[in-house]
Amino acid sequence: MPQAANIKCEQQWEGDSLQMSRLGKSGKSATQHWLVSGADSEEKALDALRDHINQNKLTKYMGMLLQSLQVAERATPETWKIDVTYSRTALNGLDEDDSEGAPKEVTNYSTSTTTVHVTHSLKTVRRYAAANGGQYGGSSSSVDIPDYKGAMCVVGDEVQGTDINFATQNFTITHYFKKRQWSTRLRNKILNSVNRMNSREFRGFDPGSVLYLGTSQITPVEVGGEDYIQVDFTFAYSPNDDDVELPDWTGNSIKKEGWNLMWVRDGKTPDGHLVPKYVYVEQVYKTLDFTTLGLKAKE
Numbered sequence: 001m002p003q004a005a006n007i008k009c010e011q012q013w014e015g016d017s018l019q020m021s022r023l024g025k026s027g028k029s030a031t032q033h034w035l036v037s038g039a040d041s042e043e044k045a046l047d048a049l050r051d052h053i054n055q056n057k058l059t060k061y062m063g064m065l066l067q068s069l070q071v072a073e074r075a076t077p078e079t080w081k082i083d084v085t086y087s088r089t090a091l092n093g094l095d096e097d098d099s100e101g102a103p104k105e106v107t108n109y110s111t112s113t114t115t116v117h118v119t120h121s122l123k124t125v126r127r128y129a130a131a132n133g134g135q136y137g138g139s140s141s142s143v144d145i146p147d148y149k150g151a152m153c154v155v156g157d158e159v160q161g162t163d164i165n166f167a168t169q170n171f172t173i174t175h176y177f178k179k180r181q182w183s184t185r186l187r188n189k190i191l192n193s194v195n196r197m198n199s200r201e202f203r204g205f206d207p208g209s210v211l212y213l214g215t216s217q218i219t220p221v222e223v224g225g226e227d228y229i230q231v232d233f234t235f236a237y238s239p240n241d242d243d244v245e246l247p248d249w250t251g252n253s254i255k256k257e258g259w260n261l262m263w264v265r266d267g268k269t270p271d272g273h274l275v276p277k278y279v280y281v282e283q284v285y286k287t288l289d290f291t292t293l294g295l296k297a298k299e
Contacts, residue, residue: 007038007045009052012081030064032084033072042071043199043207043287045080050200053084061086068292103223103230106174107203107299114168119161120150120264120276123247149275150247151266159266159274169237172216175295179220179227186294190215190231196288197259203299208257211236211285212293233293249276256281 012033039045046069053059059066064086073081127145146154153160177186194214202210213234221230238258246254246264256262260283267277291297 007036007048009049010035010037029067029085029087030061032061032086034082034084035075036080036082038078039080040078042074042080045082046071046199046287046289049082049084069289070292102178103176103228105176107171108174109169109171111167111169113165115163116166117161117163119152119159120246121152122150122245124148124150147273149266149273151264151274151276154274157268157274159264166238170213171235171237173233173235173295175231175233176221176223176228177231177294179229181294182229187218190218190233190293193288193293195285197257197285199287199289200297202290202295202297205237206240206257208259208287209237209240210290211238211259212288212290231294233295244279246276246279249279251279254279254281257283259285 036045067085067087070083072083129145151159196212198210216232218231240258241256244254262281264276265278266274
């Protein structure tokens with residue numbers, strides 16, 4: 001994806017010289033400091049810098065591979081300070097030499113349901129009135145039954161809605177890190193990043209559709225005489241929808257990422273019926289590039 005024309009990426013000067021990197025004590029990692037301006041969200045800033053790095057072939061530095069991009073500070077509403085880290089044991093996927101002999105990563109899938117609160121149905125199937133023998137309020141009915149256009153459990157002007165089952169697809173990735181790759185920093189990153197949704201495509205799933213739920217276990221194991229750290233990552237998938245169905249909605253197509261939330265504000269028509277007037281899509285989870293957890297973006 002080409003970088004947006006109004007977004008600029010600049011490596012930061014410090015003091016009298018350009019600080020290309022801050023080498024770790026082991027000499028196996030380096031951090032560059034970048035300033036991204038003109039982006040109104042963290043996701044756009046990270047995407048723009050990632051595109052800039054790829055387009056300018058900056059994925060390697062001093063023999064190290066790109067490991068992660070992390071927002072350090074939001075300096076202004078549209079200016080972001082971002083740290084770019086490189087490593088000899090890159091956390092965005094093992095080097096070929098390091099992955100040789102390691103146990104193969106295993107992914108398991110399952111489906112389940114969770115409860116969500118909704119205020120509108122896909123459509124109203126039938127309407128009935130208690131008067132006149134319980135007549136059905138169809139188009140040929142003489143009974144005037146309010147048509148709430150999919151709004152459910154309406155009391156006065158308030159749409160109370162109801163709870164329904166919502167299908168989710170869960171998957172677990174069992175990954176093995178060699179002992180020399182495991183660090184306090186990586187452990188803390190894995191433990192402190194729960195309830196983040198993917199900021200970029202991950203394992204074939206679109207941005208915003210995967211939620212990191214944490215780990216079921218982090219344990220040392222021995223395989224073939226070598227020590228590893230086994231980490232079982234758990235994720236939930238909810239598909240993005242580029243055209244959300246909403247009865248009697250006359251506005252533009254509604255786009256909702258899988259783990260964003262949508263709510264509706266109704267208004268009254270001249271004849272007093274409630275209809276959807278405004279739709280809001282809210283981001284309630286922070287985003288994360290899941291390669292910073294030590295996983296590859298592609299299987």
